[in-house]
Amino acid sequence: MSQTATKPVPVPDEVSAPFFDGAREGRLMLQHCAACEKWSFPVRERCPHCMGAKLAWRAASGRGTLYTFAIMHQVMNPGFAADVPYNVSQIDLDEGVRMVCNIVGLANDALRIGMAVEAVFEDVGDGVSIPKFRPVTG
Numbered sequence: 001m002s003q004t005a006t007k008p009v010p011v012p013d014e015v016s017a018p019f020f021d022g023a024r025e026g027r028l029m030l031q032h033c034a035a036c037e038k039w040s041f042p043v044r045e046r047c048p049h050c051m052g053a054k055l056a057w058r059a060a061s062g063r064g065t066l067y068t069f070a071i072m073h074q075v076m077n078p079g080f081a082a083d084v085p086y087n088v089s090q091i092d093l094d095e096g097v098r099m100v101c102n103i104v105g106l107a108n109d110a111l112r113i114g115m116a117v118e119a120v121f122e123d124v125g126d127g128v129s130i131p132k133f134r135p136v137t138g
């Protein structure tokens with residue numbers, strides 16, 4: 001009898017539900033401050049720039065550039081064993097926030113700092129989708 005390990009799946013809560021609702025519909029949702037007009041990520045209850053409490057969810061462009069990345073060779077969780085080596089990347093979104101994610105759609109040795117990327121969404125089960133990024137082509 002064999003058992004296949006599965007990846008952990010995020011569990012949305014009341015605060016993060018709009019992020020995951022958007023991801024399931026193929027939209028990258030971020031919080032935007034009505035007071036200072038800045039975007040924030042990760043999810044917060046107050047604006048990290050002005051401490052304002054009026055954060056509203058808005059669809060972001062889904063576009064950004066690769067800030068940096070690391071290649072994971074070690075299996076830290078058995079659910080990811082089939083994926084090693086895989087990249088863990090930081091994306092600077094056009095909205096001015098940085099997001100940690102995976103870049104898909106190209107070999108790890110083709111990753112280049114500063115390359116233009118756009119969000120894609122992967123269904124990871126349990127009704128949850130998460131953003132990943134792929135190179136912008138053309």
Ligand SMILES: [Zn+2]
Nearest residue numbers: 033036047050
């Ligand atoms: Zn603010």
